[in-house]
Every structure is written in structure tokens, then in C-alpha cells.
Amino acid sequence: GREVDMADATSGSRYIRDLETIVDSASLMHVEQEIEVAHPRATFEIRKTPKPGFHNLKVARILEVRDKTIVFDTTFSPPVLVTQAHPVSAGWVDRVIGWVDTKLETLARYAADPSSGGGLQTFDYFMLQMLNREINVLQHFRRSKYVHPVEVYTEFLRIAGELSTFSAARLAPEYAAYDHDDLEAVFEPILSDIQRLLSLDVGRAIRLDLVERAPNAFLAAVPDRALFRNASFVVEVSAGKPLTQIQQQFPALCKIGPNTKMNEIVQTHLPGIELVHMPTPPRQIRSISTHVYFYLDKSSPLWPEFSVAASVGLHFSGDWPELQLDLWAIMEDR
Template identity: 35%
Template sequence: MSLHSRVLWSQGMFLLPHHFQQEARHVEYEADMRLRATGPHAWGFFELALDEGLLAVGRVGISRAAGLLPDGTPFSVPQHDAPPVPLEIPADMKGEMVLLAVPLAREGVTQVRYDDAGAPDLCRWRATSEELRDHTNAADEPEPVQTGALELRLLRAKEATDAHALLGVARVLERRSDGQVVVDRGYIAPQTRIDASQQLSAHASLLHGLVRQRARALAARMGQSSHGVSEMADFLMLQALNRAEPVFRQHALAPTTSPQALHLACLALAGELSTFTGEGRCPAEHPLYRHDDLQATFTPVIADLRRMLSTVLERNAVQIDLAERNHGVRMAVFPDPELARSALFVLAANAQMPAEQLRTRFPAQSKLGPPERLRDLVNLALPGLALRSLPTAPRQLPFHAGFHYFEIDRGGELWKQIERGGSLAMHVAGDFPGLDLELWAIRQ
């Protein structure tokens, strides 16, 4: 025999309450099965708010709550159902869950409690009387109708059994000596939408802000004239962020999506960003989605996303300004003294002359060295830092047509002086029409 079988109505049958009860169970069962077919996690809170005043006096209570229990039972406090009796928290209760519970409908068990009769821990419904009118008759007087009120209650985790449909409400950390109950504010109750409680909607808003801010910063950096196509990492990261930003905007501004959808969006973004910031360039193995433990599900991936979105990608190539001085002298001050000790320096040159002439004449007619030694290098025709012509532009630098690239020799005493001073000077003799120079430091 099935508790959910369909009633076979036939003419002349003798009607009993059993028939209508069985029909109600069958309809509820079919509705529940259809709902579960639309998604595996069609249960949880739509809304949840604890009574903060009760926490101050040693109890846990609910001021507002609505949702579906795991067995499909709907509830709405206080709009439709009475709030459960607040749970008194003993002094020795630490790190334990408080659960919203309703006895499961079981065959052979009385589900309705009349007055004070019947075991309250086993009954799903409490009989009440309501004055109802016939909505098809405007002249009808209200008549008393016996209805069932859902017997919601709050239980400690150690008191809950398999005979109850359960939803986590709060995790109690401790009860202080002054009687105040401290709950874990990071706990995320099972919910069908991310705005049912504050935590997930706050995570969605935070991630949207971080993604948007990082994308805007990257876009601005790529708009600089010194940025070339060689900065492929910036382009790829901006592409990943631009793909994620509209999704997180929807989650943040229209937070009716399911927690699982937000979790999948977080995993997708974490996987893409691990290409740039992760160890081994591969994504971490985050916990699988657990609808009954959303805190453990979201905490690791949210922490990783915050870290990755806050990580500043160091640019491999840094352009150093070459300031023009009198008599063909140019001066460069390194923004980071460490560059002189660890970076490779490349001088890019372009002039309105045949390419081969520029490649051969420019190194011979240029003097590079420490600013305090440049006068002697030029006037006494002493050798400065050597320039070695490169066949192609280094991959880290932006490519510009017509430019030739020369690597600066960092050996010898002259470069040691540059390391100590953090600046470089150069003088270009001869005629180089329309000479355009760029100095680049490439981190090794």
C-alpha cells in the first residue's frame, strides 16, 4: 500500500475522511515530485531573519522565515504560520546547530494534535478553528472551520532525529556569562535564492565590485600608448573579467538566482583567473556544491577569488621616460632601483632614414653611461655602454613599425655606477632626422 496512491472515485461510494486525506496526500506528492524534477535543490529558505533581541537574553528565535522544508512542506512565518517557540540555549552549548523542524508524515502515525492531546513531538499539525466565509455568497455569514496549523519547532542538532524534516537556522558558538548568545555570522542556511539571507547576496555584490574595478583598471592600462600587443596576459585577463562582469552584475543587482548558479559562476571565474595567478597555472580543487552546507561550499572559492582579484599582475616590460636635455643629451631616471640590478634594458630607435643606416650608425654615434660620467665619455671619446643590435623586437615589448631595437650592455664599471645612482644618460651625435627613442626595462 502506498501513502500517496490515487483515490479511485466511483458512483455510490461511501465517503469517509480517509478518502479526502488520501486525495490531499496524492496531490501534494505529485506537486512535490514535479517541483523536484525541475532542480535537485528545490528546498530551503526564501527568507530568514533571527530575532536579535532574543539572542541578547540567551535564546534563539525567528522573527521572519519562509521557504520549503526538505520534504516539500511550505512555511511562512509570521504571515501564515506561527513562529516556533524560541529555543533556550544552555551554557554548555558550543558549536552546535539550531534546526527548524517539523515531524515527517508517516504511515500509521497520527498527524494532528487536538488541544493538548497527542504527543507534540510526533504531530505535524495542531487543530485550530477559523471563521471562514463562502466567497461565492456575499450574504453568507462566517462559519467556524477546523484547520491545521503547522507545528514548527526549533531543535538542537543532537535532539533531531530521522523522524523530522530539518532546516539549519543558526550555528551557536557560545553562550556568554552575561547570557548573550553568540552565533556564527558566517553560517549560510540552506536557501533557494541568494537574497534569502545576507551572506550570499553580500558575496555577489563584493565579487561584482572587484571584477568591475579590476576590469576598468586593466582597460585603462591597456589604453596607454606604451602598451602593445605583447602584453597578452592583460588582454586575456580583461577578456575573462569582461565575460564574468555581466554575470555577477545580474547576481548582485537581481539576486533571485539559486546558490548553485552563483557557485558555478564563482568556479568558472576562479578557473580562468588561475591561469594568471594560480600555482601551476591550474585551478584549485574547490569543494563540490552542498546545498545543506553552503558555508563550506562557498568559503574557499570566495577567498580564492578575493585573493586573485586583488593580485596585481606585474608588467614584464616597463617603459622609462627619456627626458630631452640640451645638446642632444637625454636623461632617464629608473622608477625602481631594483630594475638596474635585475632587468634587461632595450633601446628602441626610429628615424627618417634607411633602416640599414640607422642600424649601423646609431650604436656608433651614441654614448650611454652614468650622468656624472657622460661629459667625459663624449669629450674624451671614451667608450660608453655598448649597444647590441637585435634582429627582432623582444616579445615583451610593443611592436612599432620602423623601430630598431638595441640591447644595452650591462657589464663593466659604468653599469655598476648606474646601479648605485639609479639613472642613465645618453648623447646622440650626428644627424638622425625625426629621431624617436624609447627606453624599456624587461624584468627577467
């Protein structure tokens, strides 16, 4: 077909011919000249499918027509050249910044919590390092007026890939190639994954204070009874004895159970809740080479008694020089 045609022509030409008056900037005199120019033949159409033979750009999506009023989809993003040019594409950056800020605040609070398992562990440090690196890039995307959506998508791919390291799968999923004509289809899946990965609960360690009520008898109050359902309990032991001796003797000489049952357990020589040795401590607790770790077996018949007991009792026999005990409640991954 023809490349140029008149504006009122019905042909499929790429350009519309027009007349414009211009000034000859190379002339010493102010000389005006009328010349022919060509403008792209752009039309606005309402269609469900692309118009054959034309390059089509989706600029809006109609949800419904109500009372002669067109209702547009406010979640639709047109193919903008600058991310901040439209509230939807700008909102994608804002959403990720909000999620990252929330995660950073959680990690910072956990690092400063004296009741946590020795502050941040390796898992958390890697997460903190990665998010601190990304937050400034994201803030730059929010402030700049020159960031193309493909730059944002590339950075989101990087964030999702690194966050996948902390997921159960460990491997990053594959995402669609960037499609400038369909930004929503490209961005929504990766935004969903970033939100999910940042909201993963990796479990936290809560130190339960052990109070010595009598020689070799301790009591630990549990502030939230839901911990008995949703947490694992770990006893950390250090003493002036060889580690193998602690590992072998402590479970046999220590009685653990609900505070309401401790007198009965000790006086009638009931087994109490079994202590099971852990070769390595949970990652939520700092690992100390001179300490031995045991977890409480929640399958014990005594465990349901914690529904009415608010404390954990510990009683042990024998001589334990330089004894140090810690009791941890660790939120289980869900």
C-alpha cells in the same frame, strides 16, 4: 514511525496535527469549517553534529557565550533560497563586484595613459572584455530578489575559470560541487581565488622621456629610483637601416650607463651596460615590425651605481638616419 502526531507528543513524527477554521470558497454561503491540518515538526536545537534520523539545517553558528549573552558568527551564511536574503551571501556578490570594478578602473586608466606601452595589449583586452561581460551579470545578482545561490556559484565558477587563463598555471582548478547545506565551505575557496587572480600584477610599461643633451647623447630621468630594482629596462630602436644591421651594430656602438658615469664610460671606452637583443618585445609594449628591441643587462657591475644616479645616459657613435629611440621601464611580475 508515525507521519502525524499531536503537537505535545514526544514521537518522531514528521508532522504535527492541528485544527484550523477555513471558509468553503465553493459555497454560496459563508460557511466555515474546522478541519485537521498538519505542520512540519520543526525544532530548534543547539548541536555540534547533525541529529541522526532528521534533516538538519544550520541556521547560525555560536562563537561563544559571554556574560549570559550568545555571540553569533556574523560571517556564517544559512542555506537561504535567495542570495539577497542574508547579508553574508549578499556580501559575496558585493565583494566580487568591488574587485571587478577596481580591475576595470585600472585597465581603463592604463588604456588612457600616454606613457604606457601603446595602451592595452592583447592580454589586457581579453581581461577587459571578460570583466565587462561579467560586471552586468553580477550587478543583476545584486539587484534581483530572485537569484538562488547556486546561480551565483555557477557564475563564480565561470569567472574563476576564465581568470585562470591569465595566471601562471593557465588551467582552472577544480572546485567542490555546490552544497546548499554548507554555503560557506563552497563559496570561500572560490572567492579567495577570484580575489587573488584579479589582484595579479601583470607588469606595466612606463615610457622614460629621452632628452638629447648633445649630438648622439641622450639622458632619461627615472622618476622612481625603485624602478632600478623592480623593473626591466628596454630600448626600442628604429632607423633608416635594415633591421639586421641595427640588431648587429647598435649594441656595439651604443654606450649606456648611469648619468654620473657617462663621461668616464665614453672617454675611456668602457663597455657600459650591455644591450641584449630581444627577438620579440615584452607583451607590455606594442610590437612594431620595423623596430628592434634590446634589454639592459642588470647583471652589469655598473648597475649598483643607479643607487646614487637618478638618470640613464645613452651615447652612440656612427650615422643613424631617421633614428627613433624609446626607453621603457617594465615592472617585473611578482
